Amino acid sequence: MNTRQFSCNQKVPLLALCVSLAAALLCPAAQAQLWDMLTKPQITVNLTHPPRLGLNIKKVAFGPSFGECSDELIDRLTQTLVSSGVEVIDHHRLHYLLDQQHMGFNGFMDRQSAMRMGAVLGPTALVLVKISQCSVEPHRNVNEHKERKKDNNGGQYDEIKRSYDAIVDTHLRGSLQIVDLATGRIFSATPIVQDAQLVNHSDNEPPALPDGRAVRDIAIGHAVYDASTMLLPWTEEKKLYFFNDKECNLNVAFSLLKANDFQGVVRQSEENIEACKTWPKLKDNSVAHAYYNAGLAYLLVNEHEKALYYLTESEKLKGGQIVTETIAEANKSAQLEAEMRHVNEQTERFEQESMENATPPSANYAPQPPPDNAPPASVEERLKKLDTLYRQGLITKQEYEAKKSEILKSL
Helix, strand or coil: CCCCCCCEECCCCCCHHHHHHHHHCCCHHHHHHHHHHHHCCEEEEEEEECCCCCCCCCEEEECCCECCCHHHHHHHHHHHHHHCCCEEECHHHHHHHHHHCCCCCCCCCCHHHHHHHHHHHCCCEEEEEEEEEEEEEEEEEEEEEEEEEECCCCCEEEEEEEEEEEEEEEEEEEEEEEEECCCCEECCCEEEEEEEEEEEEECCCCCCCCCHHHHHHHHHHHHHHHHHHHHCCEEEEEEEECCCCCHHHHHHHHHHHHCCCHHHHHHHHHHHHHHHCCCCCCCCCHHHHHHHHHHHHHHHCCCHHHHHHHHHHHHHHCCCHHHHHHHHHHHHHHHHHHHHHHHHHHHHHHHHHHHHHCCCCCCCCCCCCCCCCCCCCCHHHHHHHHHHHHHCCCCCHHHHHHHHHHHHHCC
């Protein structure tokens, strides 16, 4: 049974007098709700979302990348995918595997070629990255403000005060396109739009500029995270309340929650509801709080049906913004869990269909690893291959000239 990570933050009513005055203007239900929101502790719940593509990706292949920073983005995305258990095929290995099947790939993709590639690689997501801008822009600002001073004769005058900012901005622009090779579906290109800034400030003298590489890494990191949410499950933090009243022993359940004993919280919250039935001089809101805690406890262990039952009972007894928002999060969490099951079922179906439709290899065929001691290609063959790469747009003019010069020097 999966449970959720959370952190706890106890709110302390520092402005009790002001709260009392404000509450006096509200109806009793609103007063109680306001007091709860100001005094009750919150927990941070991580809701897990399915991948944005709606597929459970187990293998990713990277096609040719274009533009400055594209290799860095792919390297960092590769690390994220590998750490999540995804098999990654880099573009060099991709070309080798396709060459083994006499298939070329120049970055252009249609449904038919995607299906052919999927027959070779199996259920795989093909990722194409194009970066059109990866700029680092330094600049400086001088800020001036007047400060009123007194002179020795008791008069006043304005003194100009200066402060200095050294700023580095990064702008990352491009696109990321993904092709599901299991079905041949080509997803619309997702724009990459990330900006980042670092500032060094000084009140005395112009400071040094921030490290341009550091601010660029921030932008690339944000782009990698956005890309990973398309391929991997991702989490979203939500802050929810948990009641720690002494009545009905709700504070005992809260202590277990702080100790990360989720099953203990579930058991104690059930016991607290029973305790409320015999608790002397019980406050009006405590029963509603006990049902609410039980609902949230079941939400933390992903038992959504029970969570919604107890939360609905709490809403009948008291209602208010806290329970309404938590019911909405429970419904959202239940929907996400259903979507994740659908994603897994869909991926399993694709894999099964791929295995059934795959053409069995001939008896004499055995895939070979890249040769370690292959004879070197001739200068003519190397130049011809270089020309082909340049015409297909796989390398820049600068890269073409540099590589050509290197080949000619070997004559």
